[in-house]
Amino acid sequence: MHQQTSETFDRNAREALADVQLRGALRNLATTFGGRRKEAIATVEDWEGLRDRARAAKDETLAHLDKYLEQFVGNAEKAGAQIHWARDGAEACRIVLDLIRARGASRLVKSKSMATEEIHLNAALEAEGLAPVETDLGEWIIQLAHETPSHIVVPAIHKSKRQIAELFAEKVGIEPTDDVAVLTGAARRILRRSFAEAEVGISGVNFGVAETGTILILENEGNARLTTSLPRTHIAVMGIEKVIPKFTDLDVFLKLLPRSGTGQRLTAYQSLITGTKRRPEDEGPEELHLVLMDNGRSRMLSHPVTRQSLACIRCGACLNACPVYQQVGGHAYGSVYPGPIGAVITPQLSGLKQSAQLPYASSLCGACREVCPVKIDIPELLLHLRAEVTEGTAAGTAAQHGPVKSRPLERLAFGLYARAWSSPTLYLWGARVARLLQGAVVRKGRIGKVGGLLAKLAPPLAAWTEWRDAPPLAPRTFREQWREEQKR
Amino acid sequence: MFDAIRGHLAASAPHDAVRAAHHAAAAHGEDVSARDEKSAAVVFEGTAVERFRQALEAVAGRCFVVKDEAEAAEVLRQIAGQRKSQRVAVSDSPLAGRVLKLAGLPAEVLENAAVGELFDSDLGVTGAQWGVGETGTLVLESDAERHRLASLIPSAHVALLEARNVRHTLGEVLRAINERGEGGLSRAITFITGPSRTSDIELTLAIGVHGPAELYVVVIGGEGNG
């Protein structure tokens, strides 16, 4: 398999489409999580109202992010947390590495965190000879397999239990089994040793409450609780957009996030952590380090369309609902953030040039917007980014820079189209010529697979007719029929 | 970083104004989000405790509603007996201490267990400061007891909860905690809803990954069920 990056989305997708096992797993995901989500949202009184309230809380925070961050940081420090600012991923990795080094620590456990995936923290630590242990079952599986997550919530969804059993047999020496409980039990047994001796625990953050300086981490397995309770030092990496204004806002987000993500009323555990322990005999770490990371986020504040990307609470519902994700899975996107939300945040985080395909990897069906618990208008964002790709402008704003990808033929085609379609005469004559020419390809009232020279001259026609017939132009257009009717 | 944030927010201001103007003008029902996902009006006819019991059992937890601490001790004795518990780790909750004493378990009881001992315990007993009816959730606050490890590391967890602390909704509990004001917020608050679980392998539910595989909640001072 070739190196899967965002730049090779088309190739990645074709490979994924040929992977029968993957497509079975993706069908299972769409049906199971889709169904559970529907059942779960039926258990709250006013789902639409909750979505509006959540979005309003996010909009308020983002519109005054400086103020809420200051408040959050002030309260977290007062409670004993130490704050570190990271402008980008490299800086965040360096901060974490320095903290570990300064403590002479080598035994590290990690709980699931998209922020640390985003900055490839594990790779950065491993390059320095450290071996952080992922403790979420799905993350541990992909760490053992040297792979990357293919879903925001269930990172190993692309793997079958047979593949996982073989992996465990090879890497940790258990008897192959198709019993999920046995596989899970093996992970529990093995990872307990890592927990018992861990010196530093690294986690992400789901929400940071400005009013109290509290961080909240959701999970189901208990590994995040262990990661944030047992080691002497807890390092939490959080994007600057994770802040919400009030402690009681958590009520809204805790209703939305589990229901949207896994279809649960609430995940098994939430840890709300405010600073460090207050008495020496208390449980928990002695130090809490919060690494607040920008890494491309503040740039998204500069336009209301892009700003809404920062409202994302990483529930994964848009992945489960997306017809494209359902066919190609997460790895095709070549980014730790796949699916519809990945297609809009990856280009903004890592540069549109490397991921210019992603905004086009969507049929714009809007299923993502419909399920998004914070009402992010992902199709609007996709269109905004498409305009940036072709024009370097968006939403009708004045040109700031040139196109990100110059596609001369496509540009020519759309230029001709805009010109011809602006003139009824050109439009009419163009259609007449096409009607004359189509005789060469119309058979039995349809255009079948087009090959040869014509396929080379008109790649879109070839792409269409490879699998679908195309309809012929009608002998008389509607406007011709209308004109005749008017004459009568 | 604050400069970057403020700079980008300032750049957004004219775009925000256009958007606001459009929304003000577009009062013709052009709402792009289809509002057709139905959620029911949720009315629960019973008590918060009954609601708690149903919600907890729906997520594979076990719930016992008892009259008093003596009955709670009996339930604890049964659980420990069935599980043939050898080593029981207990938090420093006075309630847990009293019930454990009443139960007189034929097992080693560890107060202030060291981490290593916790990994060798097969039952953890703690209190809980709140219960949430709508989700079957326990809320444990670190200012009230040292709860974190006894409720997490042993393979089974028994939580003792006073019926008067069970509320219908999470919102009520969050507000009650918040209303205490500064200093009223524990360093660690843990919400627990059922036993530890995962669906990471083919979305197949497996109970008991890193936390307890069994969760028993004994609600004391409720109607009692024997």
Add this chain to the structure above:
Amino acid sequence: MRVSLFITCLIDQLWPSVGSSAVEVLRRAGCEVVFDERQTCCGQPAFNTGYRAEARRLARRFIEIFEEGGADYVVSPSGSCTAMAHHFHELFADDEAWRRRAEALAARTYEFGGFLVNVLKVEDVGASFKGRVTWHDACHGLRDLGLREEPRRLIRGVRGAEFVELANADSCCGFGGTFSVKYPEISVAILDNKIDAIEKAGVRAVVSGDASCLMQIGGRLTRNNSSVKTMHLAELLASRE
């Protein structure tokens, strides 16, 4: 009531019968129908591919033409082209005068089925059809314009037609404009889920409100030599079998 028809380019060139059916149904419902022959395209292909300058050019033209008609409403037998008219304002963020014109036009621009049910308050247009039919929700009609019940009510009003709900009625057919030729393999993989459900429904015709979806679905059905035919909602409502 004077209704100015916007007949999309696909319908004009490929399925003129959809246009004439729409005319017939609207007249039957008591509308005076006008058609401005200068109209061409709403610019959606350019807008959706990121060519906003080109889209803006066509949008200006569209707005001018339909402003001049002086009709009470603009009606189009296409959810996605109607939705495009509702998106025009996004092209004029820097131009308040044009934005106002775009907003004013959008406020009186309706999709055909939604117009019948929500404006004309008509659900029975006197149509009849023999056999089982099913409905495919075109994404823009459904999610941009919020039309879910309207087409179903209209189909239930057709005498003789037996309506069956498609298992995945509201999932995308995989068309997505240029997406269908930029990523044809993905587009067809999505489409095949739709085709499976249509075949399982055992219907004579699959009906939808957007010619583009019908081109996608129909193109695969004929390639598979299926006996199921595709119909636009306007054609079904004009039917007198």
